[in-house]
Amino acid sequence: MAKRLHIPIRFKVLITLLAVITVVVSLITFNMAKLFHADKEASIRDLTSVIAANTAEEARSLLSGYREKLQVFGRIMFDGKLPSDQKVRLLAGLFEESGDFVAVTFYEKGKNPFTLYDANALGSAGLSKADVQRYRLEHPIPMDRLRREKVFVENSTLAEKLPTLTMVILQGDPETGRETIAEAVVRLDSLLRLARRSVVFDTYLVDSRGILLARADRNQVGMRTPVDWTPDLTNLKYQPSMVTTLEYSLGGEEKIGGFGRVEFGELLVGVEIPKTAAYLTARDLLTNLIYSSILMVMVAAFLSFIWADRITHPVELLSKASRVVAQGKFDVHVQPTSRDEIGELAESFNQMTHELKSREDALSEAQNKLIQSEKMAAFGQLGAGIAHEVKNPLAGILGYAQISLRKMDQENPLHKNLLVIEKETKRCKTIIDNLLRFARQEKVALDPVDPNTVVEDAVAIVEHQLNMNKVKLEKDLALDLPRIKGNSNQLQQVLMNLFINGQQSMEGKPGSVKVSTRLLASGQIELRVSDTGPGMDEEIRAKIFEPFFTTKPSGKGTGLGLSVSYGIIKDHQGEISVESELGKGTTFFITIPVHESRVG
Ligand SMILES: Nc1ncnc2c1ncn2[C@@H]1O[C@H](COP(=O)(O)OP(=O)(O)OP(=O)(O)O)[C@@H](O)[C@H]1O
Ligand SMILES: [Mg+2]
Structure with missing residues (x-):
């Protein structure tokens, strides 16, 4: 061509x-x-x-x-x-x-x-x-x-x-x-x-x-x-x-x-x-006319140049900005220089890039969530498989250990060993139970639940433990909240995990954990748990919902707390997310759909 x-x-x-x-x-x-x-x-x-x-x-x-x-x-x-x-x-x-x-x-x-x-x-x-x-x-x-x-x-x-x-x-x-x-x-x-x-x-x-x-x-x-x-x-x-x-x-x-x-x-x-x-005189007039015409054309050329520049400059800016957008960079803004159609075009362009930017952000967020949930699903499957295989032999070990204990004399030097076997086997059983819960193998019934009651119950259970560790537990509960569709025990467990994580992050230093509830404009209930702990860096923050991820010394933490919580919230058709920065504390956000539309 x-x-x-x-x-x-x-x-x-x-x-x-x-x-x-x-x-x-x-x-x-x-x-x-x-x-x-x-x-x-x-x-x-x-x-x-x-x-x-x-x-x-x-x-x-x-x-x-x-x-x-x-x-x-x-x-x-x-x-x-x-x-x-x-x-x-x-x-x-x-x-x-x-x-x-x-x-x-x-x-x-x-x-x-x-x-x-x-x-x-x-x-x-x-x-x-x-x-x-x-x-x-x-x-x-x-x-x-x-x-x-x-x-x-x-x-x-x-x-x-x-x-x-x-x-x-x-x-x-x-x-x-x-x-x-x-x-x-x-x-x-x-x-x-x-x-x-x-x-x-x-x-x-x-x-x-x-x-x-x-x-x-x-x-x-x-x-x-x-x-x-x-x-x-x-x-x-x-x-x-x-x-x-x-x-x-x-x-x-x-x-x-x-x-x-x-x-x-x-x-x-x-x-x-x-x-x-x-x-x-006619010739003089003609000469004058020619001179003034040349002058007029020159002035016109000058004005045309300025005019053409005024028209095309913003178009050039737009064209440059479009090339930047074509390279996938949506963070461009074109300053509208006039109030005419070109000015409108610049504004539409800015609107378009803004829209593209927010869509791109939403897309990458959705992509991250998808990756996360797929990863979780994969972990769940793996965990469930292992748990199934291990659960029955573990029950056998525990059963034989307990029968042997009952038949054995306490003075027998093996009695102590059997007690250790029983204790560790129980610990393993708890882990297996947690793994199965995370993998959502056990479906529980969801009933209308008052979110504030769930919070109050969870607070009542762990408040003492937190206070013992110089951590204050504060509540900020919205009144008149609609009920959510959920399981109180499971939701309590989630909240307790978050409270204890907050307290543990402070490592004995005084601080506070604050829990709040509110109704969102989207019609969902938000439970928010924030602490004054040290916060997390990006690398840790990306992994906290993974099973067995822990930064705690072995024997102290299993790394299943947040992954189980994640599984529970997913079962409730809800979302759990975190905002955290080193030195600035951590906040968990949980949103759960309401059970019924509120009447009057
Ligand atoms: N509030 C928090 N502040 C700082 N780090 C936290 C917080 N909550 C969780 N984490 C980090 O996330 C990791 C995983 O937490 P998770 O609750 O899943 O496991 P764990 O607390 O380590 O062990 P487990 O809960 O099984 O006792 C923690 O080890 C910690 O590094
Ligand atoms: Mg934990």
Whole structure:
């Protein structure tokens, strides 16, 4: 089977959170940048066309003003009723007031022109009337393009210092039918001011030939315009719409431009901005967004790491603890670190190990008891076998010894020997009887017995013997105890064994043996015998219920007292156990089921 890659949960959580955050942040960033860009583009396009339309409108009204003045000049000039000297005076007066006008020329087709010049303006630009006349000769007005009611306008800059346009109008007298031409050379200063108004947008005006009339950079006046590069713009002249927006590339630079017709002398207005400048804020925003996104992702990574650690740390602890449990050590406790599901899991885990521990303890206790009782059963069988074999010959020996004693004279030297035989045989018989009792060969009847009475009787029998050995026998008997199912003689014998063992353990030193009775919550009666003797070590404690186990010198103890007691208590469906520690005395616990349930 292919080995699965081990990826810690911490890492999985981290990666998942990071992936989600990165995707969300990227989507937000991308959409915000896209929206902002679209919004910016729409507003830039709008702005260029609005500026173009406004500039066209203002240029038109400015140029209309020039045309009206020129028309007034023309009417005076070609008024047949006015005497010539008055005409000249009037015209000269008007010219002085006309401001932007540098020169005005009037003529009828085929006749000599009449011209007025602003000598000061020409002079300050280093020009003379002759220069103006020469320029006109070199750049004749395209007469074929002149139409009545239409104004012809074109750039006519003579010197850099004095940028000018030339405006020509063709007027016809409806009565006489004669056609007159009025021509004005006008400073471009007012138009240049219009073009200079925006710092961000490059604004310019061009004449019908594509020559710049005005631009923020006035050095470019008279040059050909960027209009040529955008054929769409040339077509604009024939389009009904006043303004349009175009995107184009100029000298390797991407631009957005708004273009409009001035509706006067076929002039056009252009307003353009490089895309780099237009989208500067959008790009700044995008850069900021990217930086803040990276920061957000980094913060998110940090938080995810801490979060993942918080989640997985307790799980790791649990996993370690589980491995310990798997090795059979149930004594582990995991400290719950949170109040969530993982905290609950830790608590359940602790509960589980606690449960396992107590079950294991109960199991090993039960196992010990089983071993003990099996051992006892084996001892019993063995003992019973021996007792049976020995009992009859022993009865024979005792019988013959006693018959011989009766027939023998007391002076006979063998009489003493026979007495010894009788005494030792009796002792053997007692041992055999005890062995048989332990092996439960003799079943006795169990009747309702008052536990306190049993205790009192046993105490009465041995109290004197204990007192003689400086051992006090104390009683602590619970009142109103239910009766137990038992045999008083046998139970008395058990208690006496325990009292005497206690007294013997003190080896003549003063002390006390205490007996108590009580009703347990389990419904059983507990008889407890404790002494202030030296106690036992673990090794002795494990063997005390075995037949013939004794620590007493030979002839003093048979080692059958506790094993017989054990057998008796088992016959009573009870339990006998001991708690003892060296230097801390010994306590025996006997529990016996009650005979009847108590009434009221
Ligand atoms: N109260 C006690 N304090 C200390 N050791 C005890 C106590 N009761 C019993 N023992 C130990 O348990 C052993 C076995 O006791 P058990 O009553 O079965 O036999 P025994 O007293 O030695 O002899 P027997 O009872 O036949 O005279 C004792 O020899 C003694 O070592
Ligand atoms: Mg004993």
